[in-house]
Amino acid sequence: MVITYYKTMANFVMVNSGHNRDDEASKLGMWLFLFTELLLFGGLFLVYSVYRYLNAEAFLEASYELNVMMGTINTIVLLTSSLTVAMSVTAVQKGNTRLALRLIWATIAFAGVFLVIKYFEWTAKFEHGLFPGMDHYNHLESGEKLFFFLYYFMTGLHGLHVIIGAILLGFVIRAINKKEINQGSFIFLENGALYWHLVDVIWIFLFPLFYLIH
Amino acid sequence: MSENNKSRYLPGDPKEHHVVSYKFSIGIWFGLIILTIMTVLVSVMGINLVAFSVATALIIASTKAIVVVNYFMHLKYDNVVLKILLGVTMLLFVVFIFLTVIDYITR
Numbered sequence: 090m091v092i093t094y095y096k097t098m099a100n101f102v103m104v105n106s107g108h109n110r111d112d113e114a115s116k117l118g119m120w121l122f123l124f125t126e127l128l129l130f131g132g133l134f135l136v137y138s139v140y141r142y143l144n145a146e147a148f149l150e151a152s153y154e155l156n157v158m159m160g161t162i163n164t165i166v167l168l169t170s171s172l173t174v175a176m177s178v179t180a181v182q183k184g185n186t187r188l189a190l191r192l193i194w195a196t197i198a199f200a201g202v203f204l205v206i207k208y209f210e211w212t213a214k215f216e217h218g219l220f221p222g223m224d225h226y227n228h229l230e231s232g233e234k235l236f237f238f239l240y241y242f243m244t245g246l247h248g249l250h251v252i253i254g255a256i257l258l259g260f261v262i263r264a265i266n267k268k269e270i271n272q273g274s275f276i277f278l279e280n281g282a283l284y285w286h287l288v289d290v291i292w293i294f295l296f297p298l299f300y301l302i303h
Numbered sequence: 304m305s306e307n308n309k310s311r312y313l314p315g316d317p318k319e320h321h322v323v324s325y326k327f328s329i330g331i332w333f334g335l336i337i338l339t340i341m342t343v344l345v346s347v348m349g350i351n352l353v354a355f356s357v358a359t360a361l362i363i364a365s366t367k368a369i370v371v372v373n374y375f376m377h378l379k380y381d382n383v384v385l386k387i388l389l390g391v392t393m394l395l396f397v398v399f400i401f402l403t404v405i406d407y408i409t410r
Contacts, residue, residue, distance in 0.1 A: 113382060120385050124392045131396045135403055142407060157347065164339050172332040175323070175375040182322045279377075286376045293367045296339075297360035301346035 112276040119280040123287050126250075130291050133243050137298060140235045147232025152302040154219060155240070156210060160300035163206050164292065170199030171289040174258070174282045184272040186265055193258050193265075193278075196285065200255040207248055211241075240299055247295060250288045257281050321380035331374045338367050 141148045177192035218225030219237055226237060261281040264270045270278050342363040346356060373379040378386060 116381070117385065117388075120388060124388065127392060128396065131399065135399055138400070139403060139407060157343065161339065161343050165336060168332060168335045168339065171371060171375050172328055175328050175331075176325055178377075179323055179325055179328065182320060283376055286371055289375075290368045290371050293371070294364050297342055297346070297364050301342065301356075301360055303346045303356065 110274070112274075112279075115276045115280060116283075119283050123283060126287055126291075130243075130246075130294075133239070133246070134294065134298070137239050137243070140232075140239065141302075144232030144235060147230055148236045149302050151229070151233040151236035152299065154214070154217070154237075155300050156213070157300050159206055159210050160296055163203055164296050166199050166203050166206070167289045167292050170196045170203070171286055173199065174285045178275065178279055178282050181265070181270060181272060181275045181278055186271070189278075190262060190265055193262055197255050197258050200251050200258075203251055204248060207244065243295060244299070247288070247291055250291070254281075254285045254288050257284055321377070323374065323377065323380075328375070331370060335367055335370060338363050338370075 173192045173195045177189040177196070180186070180189035180192060214220060214237075215223070220226055220241070221234070221238060226234065229237070258281055261270065261278050264277055342360055345359050345363075372389070378389065
């Protein structure tokens with residue numbers, strides 16, 4: 090009876106023996122992590138909404154200091170990077186790893202563009218003395234201070250996620266080159282892409298809440 | 304895909320991977336760009352009712368997020384467990400917002 094059991098099992102399970110792989114579980118793990126990220130930023134959005142409710146006028150005044158054009162360009166850059174990483178998943182599923190590699194490199198390049206634009210935005214603010222501790226900032230009323238503090242903290246934390254996401258995609262590229270990611274096994278790429286999309290989703294909310302209060 | 308990748312199959316795997324075509328992804332991207340331009344125009348053209356423009360901005364942002372989650376993140380084609388968990392997480396967040404808001408407006 091034991092032998093029959095073993096033989097029956099062999100038909101189903103032994104195919105994968107030696108490798109305990111469970112893509113569904115890996116993806117579930119990634120999503121659970123993403124939920125903690127959502128709640129991390131969710132808490133910050135909560136702080137934002139309370140202070141905006143209490144300082145509506147000051148938030149409006151302060152938001153005029155932000156450059157809508159740069160914000161819009163950055164939104165488009167991030168949306169496009171989401172497209173390229175989504176297409177790279179399709180490319181690997183179709184077995185076209187060359188295209189997938191190019192698309193992931195493009196995503197990393199877009200991450201770079203995003204950060205460079207962010208750099209110019211922040212340095213422009215610094216030149217106007219608009220950073221906690223600087224002269225101009227110190228003379229603002231408290232509502233505007235709160236706006237800038239939240240702006241730096243939330244876009245800064247988001248920028249950190251952009252950097253981490255780009256590094257993660259670097260590891261994905263390495264795994265593709267080592268053939269660890271291929272047409273039959275691409276959960277690492279999928280999870281990397283999920284992280285990247287999360288970064289995009291957070292920016293989708295940051296952009297209107299900081300740049301577009303008019 | 305199922306032909307040359309038999310090893311991918313595990314007992315209990317709900318279904319084969321749904322492959323999203325390039326064309327479809329580009330279509331989704333195009334829609335997202337249109338929504339972005341819309342939200343910028345609504346803001347810059349200046350409809351002066353503050354509450355109205357906040358609501359519009361949030362509705363457009365939420366629409367974009369739902370599109371990204373469903374199509375770019377493949378949630379639409381994924382295991383129902385993930386959808387339920389995301390729903391629970393969002394519900395939790397709504398509870399946070401709700402409790403905070405009723406606290407502040409009743410002071």
